[in-house]
Amino acid sequence: MSTAWAGGTDAIxxxxxxxxxxxxxxxxxxIYTGESATHCEECGEPIPEARRQAIACKYCxxxxTELEKG
Ligand SMILES: [Zn+2]
Structure with missing residues (x-):
């Protein structure tokens, strides 16, 4: 009856x-604009390369985690 479900659950x-x-x-x-920083902008700790490649991040x-907590 409802056309909204026409495609079935998979389509939705x-x-x-x-x-x-x-x-x-x-x-x-x-959130992450530009290049990854090599060192955390907050505490200066080196940021692991794996992390920098996964996302363009500026913090360790x-x-x-602290920042995301608010
Ligand atoms: Zn840090």
Whole structure:
């Protein structure tokens, strides 16, 4: 009856997946602009290369965690 469900659950889940991907990408862009820093801007600790390659980050993991807590 409802045309909103015409594509079935799989189609809806797929669309949600794409929206989530986009949202994550946009959020990352908004938070992490530009190049990764080699050292944490907060405490000066070196940022592991694996972390810098995963995301363009400016803080070490502990500072990032603190910042995300607010
Ligand atoms: Zn730090």
């Amino acid at each position: 889940l797929e669309r949600m997946d794409k929206m989530t991907e986009l949202f994550v990408a946009e959020t990352r862009k908004a 993991l502990s500072c990032q």
